[in-house]
Amino acid sequence: MAVISVHDIIKSYGHIRALKGVSFDVEEGEVFGVVGPDGAGKSTLFNILTTLLLPDSGTATVLGRDLFKEYLEIRKNIGYLPGTFSLYPDLTVEENLIFFATMYQSSIRENMSIIKPIWQQLMPFKKRPAGKLSGGMKQKLALCCALIHKPTLLFLDEPTTGVDPVSRKEFWEILGTIKTQGITVVVSTPYMDEATLCDRIALLQEGTFIRMDTPPNIISSFKGELVTLRTDDIFKLLRKMADCPLNCTFYPYGENLHVIFYDPIATILPQFEEFLQQNDIAYDNLMQISPTIEDCFIEIAGSTHP
Amino acid sequence: MRVILILIKKEFLQVFRNSLLWKILLIAPLAEFLLFPYTADYEIKNVHIAFVDHDHSRMTSDILSKFSASHYFINHGVVNSRNEAEEMMKGDEIDFIIEFPADFERSVVTQEPTKIGITANAINTVKAGLGSEYVQHVLADYLIGISENAQNPLQPQVAQLVTTNVYWFNEQMNYKNVIVPALLIILVTLIGAYITALNIVREKELGTIEQVNVTPIKKWQFLLGKMIPFWILGMAEFSIGLVIMKLVFGISIQGSLLLLLGLTAVYLLVMLGLGFFISSVSRNQLQAMFIVFFLFILFVMLSGTFTPVEGMPDWAEYLNYFNPMSFFMSAMKTVILKGSTVENIQDQFIALSVMAVILNTAALLSYRDKVK
Numbered sequence: 001m002a003v004i005s006v007h008d009i010i011k012s013y014g015h016i017r018a019l020k021g022v023s024f025d026v027e028e029g030e031v032f033g034v035v036g037p038d039g040a041g042k043s044t045l046f047n048i049l050t051t052l053l054l055p056d057s058g059t060a061t062v063l064g065r066d067l068f069k070e071y072l073e074i075r076k077n078i079g080y081l082p083g084t085f086s087l088y089p090d091l092t093v094e095e096n097l098i099f100f101a102t103m104y105q106s107s108i109r110e111n112m113s114i115i116k117p118i119w120q121q122l123m124p125f126k127k128r129p130a131g132k133l134s135g136g137m138k139q140k141l142a143l144c145c146a147l148i149h150k151p152t153l154l155f156l157d158e159p160t161t162g163v164d165p166v167s168r169k170e171f172w173e174i175l176g177t178i179k180t181q182g183i184t185v186v187v188s189t190p191y192m193d194e195a196t197l198c199d200r201i202a203l204l205q206e207g208t209f210i211r212m213d214t215p216p217n218i219i220s221s222f223k224g225e226l227v228t229l230r231t232d233d234i235f236k237l238l239r240k241m242a243d244c245p246l247n248c249t250f251y252p253y254g255e256n257l258h259v260i261f262y263d264p265i266a267t268i269l270p271q272f273e274e275f276l277q278q279n280d281i282a283y284d285n286l287m288q289i290s291p292t293i294e295d296c297f298i299e300i301a302g303s304t305h306p
Numbered sequence: 307m308r309v310i311l312i313l314i315k316k317e318f319l320q321v322f323r324n325s326l327l328w329k330i331l332l333i334a335p336l337a338e339f340l341l342f343p344y345t346a347d348y349e350i351k352n353v354h355i356a357f358v359d360h361d362h363s364r365m366t367s368d369i370l371s372k373f374s375a376s377h378y379f380i381n382h383g384v385v386n387s388r389n390e391a392e393e394m395m396k397g398d399e400i401d402f403i404i405e406f407p408a409d410f411e412r413s414v415v416t417q418e419p420t421k422i423g424i425t426a427n428a429i430n431t432v433k434a435g436l437g438s439e440y441v442q443h444v445l446a447d448y449l450i451g452i453s454e455n456a457q458n459p460l461q462p463q464v465a466q467l468v469t470t471n472v473y474w475f476n477e478q479m480n481y482k483n484v485i486v487p488a489l490l491i492i493l494v495t496l497i498g499a500y501i502t503a504l505n506i507v508r509e510k511e512l513g514t515i516e517q518v519n520v521t522p523i524k525k526w527q528f529l530l531g532k533m534i535p536f537w538i539l540g541m542a543e544f545s546i547g548l549v550i551m552k553l554v555f556g557i558s559i560q561g562s563l564l565l566l567l568g569l570t571a572v573y574l575l576v577m578l579g580l581g582f583f584i585s586s587v588s589r590n591q592l593q594a595m596f597i598v599f600f601l602f603i604l605f606v607m608l609s610g611t612f613t614p615v616e617g618m619p620d621w622a623e624y625l626n627y628f629n630p631m632s633f634f635m636s637a638m639k640t641v642i643l644k645g646s647t648v649e650n651i652q653d654q655f656i657a658l659s660v661m662a663v664i665l666n667t668a669a670l671l672s673y674r675d676k677v678k
Contacts, residue, residue, distance in 0.1 A: 050520050053677050071676065075522040086513035090323045091316065102312040103521040129323075145517075 001064065003028050003153055003184045004049065009058035011044055018044040019055065020207040026186060031179055033198030034188040035297070040204040042188040043083050046157040049186070050080040063153060076104070079146035083157040083188075085138050089131025093122055093141055096130050097148060104149030114181060115144045118174055136167030143174065147183075154178065156187040160194065172197050192294035203297050211300050215293055222291045224249070224260035224299055225268065229276075229286040231257065240279045246271060249302045253294070256285075260299055309523055313531025317505075321539070327501075335493050335543055339550045342489055353437045354400040356382040358391050358423075363411035365452075372448050373404075378440050391425075401427045401437055414449070482555050487642050488611040490547045491635055494570060495602065497540040498577025499584070503594040506532060506585035519675040529670055533578045540574040541567070560645030566638065569651070572658045573634045579665030580630075586672040605631035633657045 004026035011019040018041045026032045034042050047053035049062060051071035060067040062074050087096045097119075101108050112119070118140050125133060130141055139159055146154060156175075160168040172194060175185060187198065195201045195215060202212040211218060231237045237257055241250045246268060249260040261268045265288055276283055291299070322328050355373060359366050374381040382400055385391045391403045405423035407413070413420035424441055426434040509515040518528065548566075551557045559566060581598070588594035608618075608625055609632040626632040637654035640646035648655070 047677075051676060052516055052519060072522055072524075075520060078520070080517070080520045082513060082516055084513050086517040088316070088320065088514055089512070090320050095316075095319060099312055099316050100517070100521070102308055103518065103523055105308065105522075149521075 001028065002026060002061075004032075004060070004062050004186065006049070006060045007058055009045070009048060009055045009060060011041075011048065011053070011055045018207055019048075021058070022204075022207070022209055024202060024209060024212060026184060027200075028184055029179065029182060030199040031175065031185045031187065031197070033195050033201040034186070034204055035190075035192065035195045035201050035293070036188075036204035037190060041207040042190075042204060043157055045204070046080075046083075046155055046186075046188060050078060050155050051075055076149075077152050079149070079151035079154040081139075081142045081146045081154075081156045081159055083161065085142065087130045087138075087142055087145060090129055092127050092129055093133070094126040096141060097144055100145040101148045106149040108148065111148055111150045114150055114178075115147050117177060118144050118147075136163050136170070139163055139167070139171060140174075143171075147178070151183065153184045154186070156185065158188055158190065160189060160191065168194070192292065192297060195293045201293070203300060205301050211296075218293060218296050219291055222296050222299060224262050225265040226289055226291045226295055227259045227261065227265075227269070227272070227286065228253070228256045228289050229259070229283045230255060231281060231283045233281075237281055237283075240281060244275060246275065248272075249299065251298055258295060258298075260295070260302075309527050310531050310534070313528070314535050317532065317535035321535070331497070331539065331543065332546075334496075335547050335550065338489050338493065339486065339547065339554065342485065351378055352380055353378055353402060353433065353440065354380045354382060355402040355404060355441070356391050356394055356400045357384045358388050358403060358405040359384045360408040361406045361410040365411040365414060366406045369406075369445065369448055372444055376440075376444060379444075395425070395427050398427070398429075401433060402441060404441065414452075483557060483643060484639070486551050486555050486557055487639055488635065490544060490551065491611065491631060491638060492606070493547055494540055494544050494574060494634075495577055495605070495631060497536065497543050498574050499581040499598050499602065500595075501539070502532065502536050502578050502581030503584040503588070503598050504591050505536070506582060507588050507591050507594045510585075511590055525670060525673055525675055528675070529582065529666075529673065532582065533575075533666075536578055536581075537571075537574050540577070541570065544570050544574075557642065559642050561641035561647065565648055565651075566641050569634065569637055569641065569655065569658075572655065572662055573630065575662040576630045576658055576665055579662060579669045582669035583665055583672055586669060586674070605629050608632060609635045611635055627657075630658060630661050 002025040004024075006025070007023050009019055009022045010017075022041075022045060034045060036042055044053065048055050049060070049067070051062075051067065051074055054068065063077055065074050067074065088099070091099065097108055101111070122137065122141055122144065125137060130138065133141060143156075143159070146156075160171050163171065168191075175187065175197075179185060189195065198215065200212070200214050201218065202209045203218075204210070213221070234252060234255070234257065238250075238252065241257070241259075244250075247262050251258055259272070261272070269288075273286070321331070357366075357370060359370075370381065370384065373379045382394070385394065388403075388405065391400070391405075394400045395403060403423070403425040405425070407420060407422075410420055410422070412418075422445065424438055426438050428434040506515070509518070544567075548559070548563075552559075580601070584594055584597050584601075588597060608622055608629050610618075611631070633654040637646075637651040637658075640650060644650075
């Protein structure tokens with residue numbers, strides 16, 4: 001049975017249409033990722049699913065209950081880590097945890113087993129005001145507070161935004177252990193590399209899901225031929241690429257340029273090299289590579305917006 | 307129950323950890339009480355006066371010396387002309403010009419109508435108003451004195467000048483008796499409405515309210531969890547104020563202390579409900595502050611705390627039916643100064659209770675744990 005079942009959710013803020021009809025199911029025990037750039041509608045979707053916001057139209061059930069009629073029941077069994085740090089900064093780590101445990105009529109002792117690995121890292125700081133923790137520690141505390149009542153469904157809205165790479169990796173490892181406890185996780189992220197860590201992802205752009213599948217399936221359905229190259233003057237290259245007569249999509253990727261071609265690589269690559277030489281562009285490391293989720297996202301987003 | 311207790315505990319932890327807030331809570335009443343009654347002292351001393359005397363009679367010089375003898379006045383003596391006196395007033399040297407007409411003494415003796423010109427510098431309206439009362443007092447005193455000595459008593463025209471002001475329940479015209487209870491009320495209002503409204507809106511700004519809303523807590527639990535701590539703080543502030551009132555100003559409560567506390571308890575409920583309601587309709591602390599400030603000024607102005615209600619038009623009087631501060635003010639003053647009992651102030655009690663119920667219902671209904 002689906003833990004979450006959403007049907008055609010629409011939400012507007014004045015003239016801005018944040019969600020333009022979103023439908024999906026989340027299965028029990030999976031890590032479901034909502035991936036998309038800033039402003040795609042991720043937080044709006046999370047606020048609706050966590051019973052904080054009412055959509056304009058659409059229906060949804062969460063944990064088998066009607067999202068709009070039985071929201072108080074749903075609240076008992078979900079955990080939510082919002083996109084911005086929302087614990088009491090002037091209460092200590094321990095006071096925050098006790099506070100939220102009590103709000104759920106639970107106690108730290110009762111559910112210590114769930115949060116133990118994270119709580120152990122927080123123990124040295126338990127008398128410190130939550131506002132004075134580092135970014136990574138804040139997120140760990142917020143996660144503890146969201147888990148302390150042993151929810152069966154956990155919502156994490158951009159849990160790793162603004163967190164350093166080491167803590168990000170660590171955070172995802174924690175999510176892995178949460179999953180093993182049978183908790184379904186819905187997580188949003190703007191980082192494409194994190195998307196591959198989910199069981200299933202939905203690519204959200206401008207309020208619509210442009211693709212929803214497992215990461216391997218999304219990667220294997222990549223239709224173009226992906227090529228990467230390096231140059232010292234990426235700006236010049238980008239400028240010249242705008243006049244490239246070949247059928248392609250290009251975008252900077254780290255220090256490199258990625259180009260997606262839609263013709264067989266054997267014929268297109270010599271033409272591309274010729275183009276580069278004609279335009280007097282020095283480059284190296286030109287090669288074909290296999291796509292990442294980010295490449296897939298750009299390909300899909302590009303094809304829906306020609 | 308456990309949920310409400312932890313909410314209350316959380317609120318107190320935050321208040322006492324916020325070093326500025328609880329210092330303000332402690333220092334504000336002290337500062338207000340110890341400074342304000344002296345600055346808002348309506349008793350006027352050092353009224354500067356000068357005379358323009360067109361009569362130069364014995365009577366006018368007698369009156370002059372009367373003024374010199376009074377410790378309320380600083381007599382600048384007789385100046386040569388009306389113009390000179392006006393220049394002095396423009397230079398802010400004097401507050402009053404008293405002008406005797408040419409045949410003043412003769413007119414008084416022959417009981418013909420005559421006029422004494424009293425010109426007041428009304429930049430300071432309180433000084434002008436009270437000062438002219440004093441001036442009339444001195445003049446009337448003198449004229450009564452001579453009429454008692456004279457063979458035939460003065461006609462009522464002069465007697466009309468005799469304005470007898472008897473200040474009931476505040477016999478010595480001690481404005482502290484009025485100001486100090488008024489300050490108590492302001493203090494309670496500030497704690498009730500301001501701090502509650504700002505506190506809840508701050509939770510909105512921090513996003514903590516969302517984290518609380520996503521828990522299965524009920525609206526009324528949240529409401530109580532906010533109101534109980536601030537109600538306790540308000541009562542504590544009020545009690546501190548009462549102690550200062552007694553110790554520093556020597557004002558004893560004529561009525562029952564319990565009645566006073568009961569009255570404040572209900573009034574605080576009104577203010578807490580108002581604060582909570584305002585926080586529901588405000589998005590940020592700035593908005594909340596403006597709304598509370600606007601209402602606060604309105605309440606104070608209409609209630610007659612610092613300005614007399616008598617001078618207000620009728621519509622203002624009707625507006626006061628919606629002004630909780632006005633009910634609280636009148637009830638509290640009578641309990642403290644007159645020793646009124648519960649029967650005397652039951653109207654105010656009922657009015658405040660009704661307001662408390664309405665505002666808290668509005669607060670509960672307007673609070674959204676789910677946004678449209």
